[in-house]
Amino acid sequence: MDSPGIQWYPGHIARAEKQLRQQLDRVDLVLEVCDARILLASRHPCLESWAGNRPRVMVVNRQDMIPPAARSCWHRWLQQHGENPIWCDGRRGGGSKALLQAAVDAGVALNARRQQRGLRPRPVRALMLGFPNVGKSALINRLVGRRAVASERRAGVTRSLQWVRMGGQVDLLDAPGILPTRLQDQQAALLLAICDDIGQAAYDHEPVAQALLQYLANLVPPQVDERLTGLLATRYGITADPRVPHRWLQAAADEHTSGCAARMARRLLDDFRKGHLGAVALQAPQPSPDG
Ligand SMILES: Nc1nc2c(ncn2[C@@H]2O[C@H](COP(=O)(O)OP(=O)(O)OP(=O)(O)O)[C@@H](O)[C@H]2O)c(=O)[nH]1
Ligand SMILES: [Mg+2]
Structure with missing residues (x-):
């Protein structure tokens, strides 16, 4: 197939990336959200470097949008490749408990380390990171059980970083969908466009x-x-x-x-x-x- 020439890096994402770099030091856990329909294409190429040494959990959202048999194949494959994904449905709430548990577990480990250093316990700070429109904000709303952040059926709804406190154990950081500055893999870019995970003006x-x-x-x-x-x-x-x-x-x-x-x-x-x-x-x- 010819290259569709999809390139897109709007100003609000550039600004959000700058803000994100400033906030990253405060983050303990990175929740990498991807889209089950295009599981590989929606894995951000720079995510490893964003996460650095922090624990990272792979969250596959939109599980309801693929057949259960496809999900089983992916799950086996991901486990063979060293991932232990949490499958979610940000619309109906599937997977929220497992996601919360992953954050709480990271908090327990964090506070054990803090205690050794004589520091008081604090909520674990988890960042939702991924391409636009994969369901990051919907997952946050599910976790906190209310409409804490805007979530809509189009890419680019979240425009700036926003902390959401879950009262005690977990603080969540909602971030705008992040795109690579250049979309190198045009086949992947096409899949992102098909799924509306990129921004309409791009193509x-x-x-x-x-x-x-x-x-x-x-x-x-x-x-x-x-x-x-x-x-x-x-x-x-x-x-x-x-x-x-x-x-x-x-x-x-x-x-x-x-x-x-x-x-x-x-x-x-x-x-x-x-x-x-x-x-x-x-x-x-x-x-x-x-x-
Ligand atoms: N079917 C289905 N829809 C979902 C799921 N998760 C989120 N959605 C819907 O997808 C749309 C986008 O969700 P958002 O939470 O705004 O996505 P986002 O990743 O925060 O998007 P940006 O802020 O634009 O980066 C909303 O209409 C959600 O209701 C899911 O697991 N399944
Ligand atoms: Mg959002």
Whole structure:
């Protein structure tokens, strides 16, 4: 596929990164939030260096948006690669208890070290870090049990750092979604665009929708519950082959958006992002070189 030329680094993210560097010394634990639909593409390449020596917990959010069988495959693969991910659903609250427990455990270790140095115990400070729109703020609201921070269905809602106190054991730091200054891997950038984890102004909808169609037409279980070609035909009432995306998009546009392919592209992406096309894991674990 041609490079879609997706590059995006808005001013508020540059400012947030600066603020984040200033606050980082105060953080004890990094909660790395990624998107289950694009689990590898949504792992921030600089996260290791942000976390430094601090404990880091991998949080895979949007677990409800991929089939359970895909989740099991990923879980095994991640464990083989030294991760012990916590699976969450920031919308309904799944995984909140495990997430809270991870923070509390980090706090116990922190305060044991503080006590040895004659210091008084304090709440553990956990930073939610990840790409835009992966569900960081929704997870914070779930953890504190109220709408403490803004959370909406679009990238770039959180604009500046905000501490949320959980009363006693844990303080949470909500951060804006962070993007790398340059998106080196354009295939990953395309996946981030499909899932709306990057910011709308970064790309044209048509090539992104066409890429989504390519994925949908080729995915097989366990990444999807069943082949999606039939679902696309039924939902949009057209017989065009999604493996020829520009023709499919035009046929769907003729049917639904008065021939406007750009509007149809937005509609398809919206349907996918809202989960109307079912549970879909756009990425699968990569086989290890030794099979
Ligand atoms: N289906 C589903 N939706 C979720 C989940 N977590 C969050 N959402 C929704 O995704 C949207 C984005 O969530 P936010 O919490 O604003 O995401 P964020 O990472 O804070 O985004 P920025 O502040 O823009 O970086 C909201 O509409 C949430 O309700 C989840 O696990 N499953
Ligand atoms: Mg947010």
